[in-house]
Amino acid sequence: MRLLDKTSPAFLYQQVIDFVEHQQKIGALSPGDKLPSLRKLSRQFEISVPTVKQAYIELERQGRVCARPQSGYYLTALQARTLKPRPAKWSHCAPTTVQCRSMIEQVHEAVHLPDTVALGISNPIQVNPPDKTLARLMRSVLSRVAEKAVSYGPPIGDAKLRMQLAFRYQDQGVAINPNDILITNGAQEALSIALQCVAKQGDIIAIESPCFFGMIELIETLGMKALEVYTCTEDGVCLDELASAIKQHPIKACLFSTAINNPLGSMKTDEQRQAIVSLLEHNNIPLIEDDVYSELYFSEQKPKPAQLYSEKGLVMTCSSFSKTAAPGYRTGWLLPGKYEEQAKRIKRAQSCSTAMLQQWTLNEYIQSGDYDRHLCVLRKKLIYNCERMRALIAEHFPSEVCISKPQGGSVLWVRCQSHVNTGAFFQAALEKGVSFAPGVIFSPSGKYANYMRISYGVQWNEQVEDAVKTLGELVFDYSFKQLDQQQAVLKSLDKKSDQQ
């Protein structure tokens, strides 16, 4: 390995930058790859760690590498390909009675198609499935409580699991009594109960835009109306826009992910989160927070739950183990704030109680420390996959395509050229063995037709790389096809006006 030229007039850190560029040129480093650690390079070049760090910081400033706390530095896709934090185009829309969309159904069904690379669903645990540990724990649980497992459990869920969850919130400064936690059939049931606690048919629910299609569908089935609020790629729902929406519309509740949003991967700072809670509680509007991704943060620290800043008990937190351990276990929970009584009644009436076996298993999983160890690995692998997937899309998609730079979670939000309707080639992609989530399903008013959500929560292999290439080809093909169609329409219009 060559050493740096310490006699050269060039700064040493600049020589490190040149070295990284050289490695990239000769193909030793590709976008998404991890750079050598500071310590390693300092030893290799016999220079100080701060000098290497200076080089990496300069590369980060230029957007050519990105730092991931506790993980290291990664070679990024080109900065120019990163989605701007604030979408420029934004059209306000009235509260909408969400329409049924067969596209959502198709995306769901595609998950279970054989021989299909499922980039359309967010299923982060695929990166590091804890199935063997959980199966071992469940077998042990089963041998001890076979009898109890067939009996009715308490409607609010297992006391021990609720205790574990309370401990975890207490670690973050949220004073929660285990008896205030309600175990649910996944976060989706928690969201459904929370909405029913505070809103009726026809009421207006403010949501982020874009917003996870599962929430949009939930609001639709409950007969409520969704009001989209302008949301930034970087820090989530915009406070000023929310304040003005509150003035214009009788908003009954807000359904936001202030920790890590899906599909943007945006994250609020603690101060921003507090400001949102203050604004809403000041206006007596309940905040339902969908918190399923908060354990999958890429930053130094776990984002604090909005619950922490609640003074009036108007914040309801919905979460689950579906994105972190076992979606098939259908175990989630709700912190119902001051709506505890209503929430418990709705749970009891609408699904009685939640299967206990999975709750006992998850309790042991947390208690043993295995869950937190698993989360550490899961986060690191997701960080790695994220950069790789961004680089892969940058490589294979048209150069106009921009990609989000998420602060956690397992999905990328990808903007294609404005004339590209990603829903138009959804079927074609399925036929080629790839699924993705078309942008149109992330907005009740049908925004984002030229966007798509691509999951990097996958077991990385050649099929995944081929699948992304296939998607890139489809975007190329359809962008030309759709452009041709538009031009043909324009021409025929021209002709008509000539004839007239």
Added chain:
Amino acid sequence: MRLLDKTSPAFLYQQVIDFVEHQQKIGALSPGDKLPSLRKLSRQFEISVPTVKQAYIELERQGRVCARPQSGYYLTALQARTLKPRPAKWSHCAPTTVQCRSMIEQVHEAVHLPDTVALGISNPIQVNPPDKTLARLMRSVLSRVAEKAVSYGPPIGDAKLRMQLAFRYQDQGVAINPNDILITNGAQEALSIALQCVAKQGDIIAIESPCFFGMIELIETLGMKALEVYTCTEDGVCLDELASAIKQHPIKACLFSTAINNPLGSMKTDEQRQAIVSLLEHNNIPLIEDDVYSELYFSEQKPKPAQLYSEKGLVMTCSSFSKTAAPGYRTGWLLPGKYEEQAKRIKRAQSCSTAMLQQWTLNEYIQSGDYDRHLCVLRKKLIYNCERMRALIAEHFPSEVCISKPQGGSVLWVRCQSHVNTGAFFQAALEKGVSFAPGVIFSPSGKYANYMRISYGVQWNEQVEDAVKTLGELVFDYSFKQLDQQQAVLKSLDKKSDQQ
């Protein structure tokens, strides 16, 4: 053992009757006990089987024994203590916005109290818990599919379990495609989805009266109104009353148990069931049938589902394994009729999917034949417990108390003296270690204050017998106390009118 006196002028069958009476007098046979089988007695007395049968039929005619198909003859409580098939007093009431009732919550919570004999919940599997078989099957399933168990299952549920269910319906003549079945978190979620498919907030739902409080609570949480329809102890909801209710109110849907009702244990004949379906479909009113008890019939044959008679697809069947195998597994299903698309969307949006592990286990349970063998034993034990419990209540409760004679299920409906408010001693009963379900929670308009539901779906032991005695004492105590109070009030009114 003495032989019959074949020279006596008394008929031989009469001598058999005398023998049974004698056995009862000397305490060798108690109410609820099974009589010796026809074959056994015929051998013992060296008389023909038809002669013994003639004696038993005569005893049955007199209401002193009751025949239970495939099980035998049982000594009953006195016929005079059996609830009349048609309640005489019935006051029509307007559709009601069901009020929240803390009493329902108390009944639920009492289930999980330690050292309490839970006669307030209907949990038939306690009579014959299949926990060991299910645990064995689940361990075997787990060893094969640990990996799949943590992943998302299809929203509509496991294909194999749906196939098994379809076979069972096909056996009864109902042509069901497995893909038309939706697996749910117990029957309660199935009912919730079914209601949301066909009705909105404020809509009127017709229910039986009395009606399982879980349904009343469900209608309440969905913001709908319940309309009680006159229901007979013997054959369920009254067709004429239903027809007249349809003329008077814009009924949006009916929620009935035409197979085996809870709390009455009433059962419609196939013809009556068909007549109900015809009436409703003629009026384009959907029928949601709660079918959770239909496997627990005491008659020769399993009652046919109302689904069988549907011509327009307006019948939605809700059922589960909670009353037959494993309430803790939270596995139920919905046959959504023509509302398939809506039902699947609501399921997906409100709870995503149902835990798979339990579904796989139940599929193997059915496939192995173990489920049907278990059901046979369960039914026999329930029949036995039912007669014993009726006899025990007849023995320990005031003589004015009447008891239902259910045709299946696991609960008795008990009418106390008209001035007794059973809710008044619910807490006192808990303090003495017994729970029951006070009658008032079985009617949204607060009828049935002097009724109580007592479960015989229990592991029979001395504690159970003591618990029933305790309840009897409480009824005695409170009937005097409440009578005294009434008389004191009357006296003070008399005094006042004297003074004026």
